[in-house]
Amino acid sequence: MDAAAVAAALEDARFFARQDSRHEDLADDVRGRAELAEWERIEQLLAAAAPDTVYDPDTDDVVRAELAAEAAAAAEREAAVRHAQRVEARADELQALRELGTLEQAEPREGDEAVRDELTRRAGSYVQADVGTWLAQALAAHRGHYADPAAREAAAGFLPQPVLAHAALLSALAHLVPAAAPGELTFAARLAAAEPEATADLAALLADATEPTDPTESPA
Template identity: 60%
Template sequence: MSTTDGWRRPRRVPTARTQGPRTPIDPAKIGRSSVRRRARGMTHHEAFQALADAEMEAHLDRRYEEAADHSHRRAAELAEWRRIAEFLVRVGGPYDLDDDAAVQEELAAEAAAAAAREAEQREAARIADRADQLKALRNRGLLEETDPREGDEAARAELTRWADLYIQQDVDTWLAAALATHRGHYADPTSREAAALLPAPVLAQAALLSELTRLVPAPTSASCASRPTSPPRPPQPSPTSPPSSPVSPALRRAGDEARPSSRRARVRWYVGLGANDRPEPCLRPDSQANVTLPHRYCHADCG
């Protein structure tokens, strides 16, 4: 669609819907299901007649290219008509899906496959949630305080697909330390055997940390008690605290009485003093007045 100024309006692209994985289409399965629906209630004579009609139709359609059996549905339908006709010859009576053992076995296999796919999707969702949780713990700095769980190896593999490299390296270090110290589910020997799914660098780092832990044991209470203690240091004044004023209490009281009330008056009073009459300077200059005030007359909290 074009506008009046000659520019072409961008085409609207619909947003993709969030869907799960689709089951692949099997044309042969669709053909067998169609034959079974049409064969319901037929006798063996009717089944053989339907088989002959299907073979004749397939023979006539060979003349047309658009009717070619590229999906093998026509072949599956002929095979199913032939099997149903032979089944009715052996069993007799009208055809019923509940009495066909082959159909029931096929339905049971399809149900089992569907349950397996659903379990696989649930496991994939659990692994993705655990990978997101590990990333969030790493970003908050809480990964080292977390114990590993069963299945964190798969979550680590999931992180390698979409997470950044530095996140993967931190998770590898965390897993190696947990495997070396037998934390979390690695306390179980069977879980440590399952850790063989980890890559070789992570296993090598875990082996190195385990050997270092064995060579340098952790300090115990007895070793800490036998260690000589240094004498306590005398308390030192804080570098930010102002030094004490050497002014005597009498001079301090006199200065408080002669001290002006406002800050601007105090600054003006101090500037008007002579060089010999000014007390010692303060360590904290007054940034507002841009002048160094005496220790007793600069700030309200001095002295």
């Protein structure tokens, strides 16, 4: 578009804006005001450019930035949809394993914290104790994707305090009583569910007590 065409479009936009202002139901038309502001911006752009410059939206930095933002937002929405689909599929898988009684044999994967949340949502916010225990045991034993220290660190931001306290207590007990069978440690889940903060404190105390000491260190 050349300057004359832009000027004509701007005049039309101003005319429609004046018309809208006379009607109460159109006075707050955001789209009309935005269109007028855009034509004013383009007119100023051409006014500051060299004579006979033609407006090309493909070279307009503002338009290009808007298109890039729209594309990024669309990609974000698509990624969110794909993530939700993966979570739902994994939730179906874990639910099937629960029904078969083999959940504890499954290896946790990245994103299973969100799957736990999905199962909780499906159950009407009912606490998923068995899934929480499964994740706590895997976290304590560094199983599945929890073999990665970064994944274990990230779990603190994804899992609720009772699950984290349960995992911490199991980890401490594994060092203190390494021969204990899993069935002997079921009390850890009950403690964590009832008193997560106290359980975390107990786990820290036990971890400190079992921390190997440096034989070369002299007493204070």
